[in-house]
Amino acid sequence: MGYGWTDAREDEATRFGTEAFYSSLGRAFVTMCAVVPGLFLVEAIDVGLGQGTLDVAGGIIPHRIEGLDGVLFSPFLHSGWDHLYGNAVPLILLGTFVLAGGAKRFIWSTFLIMMVTGIGVWFVGDPSSVVVGASGVIFGYLGVLITRGVVERSWWNFGVAAFIGLLYWYQLYGILPTDPGVSWQGHLLGLVGGVLAAVIFRRRRPKPAF
Template structure:
């Protein structure tokens, strides 16, 4: 029986035409997401809207709990956003290329684990915003996915990110009072958890563009 589009090969196998096509679409999508973050930051800065205080995570305060969902879309100025943009596009591309559903479910888990971790363990009387928890979550996800799914190209991506941004990986440790290391650490943990929860099923159909294992 012939399958439509089989000539491209397995979209989850490195080196196939389908793999590069999926990667290209994911890259374009992530490049479209980041400008949205810049628009939000522009409104916040130019209109003095106070989004950070209104929708950031305020540890152990009920009125700061909604920031778990909103904080990843906010930043402390454009410099903060610039520092997150490139790794977000790079890692997000590889996470999204593995399937839209897996990307959405994994991102939700990372946001919840990272945000709640900050809310419970963050420094009191602080407001935490930024997508860096998601960035570290994607890093943990790609690393663990390479292990549980035995896809060496995922581990190669982690090595590449380590070479490019290794100096930033210390953000997972409490080295700077101005950096929410809790968000980075719990984001990484959330990514590892998501990779296990939403791993590719062993008997997946190579022509299913979005293989997913649910517990």
């Protein structure tokens, strides 16, 4: 019987304390550390072209057709260095633990989070705004870890999410409309997308034969 979204090696890699687990975690951390410099390169290009040039070209502009391509591009763009610095560390930390759960699940989960966040913001966001940033994906990864802890009974995932939530508790207020300069809709929708991804792409254990 198939494992669904896993195989024997991936199952071993998700069991806390095993050698495969630590190897998987290490590879995921190196991968995320390699991804984030790409975001800094994009921001440097944006600054070189004139701050905001890429943001307007690739950001989500709610309710406008020309702003719909931002669903794919906006997570790679940021409104400035401070915005990017604020997202870089939680993206590495959360992305590492989500990726350690399997590369295929990571890719599909990230895609679903981007779609839910981007399309949702395009429908409900402020039409006078341009929405950019990886915050929606970050909140999505948080949702993935919390929900995996429940649906897969993986208290390791739940514990990681709780720990990172304690580190960045002040950012969790981002799901509330407290700052007019922040797309709280994107944060909230990212969290919802992460929950959906964790449920849809959950690790299915084979049923015991009788």
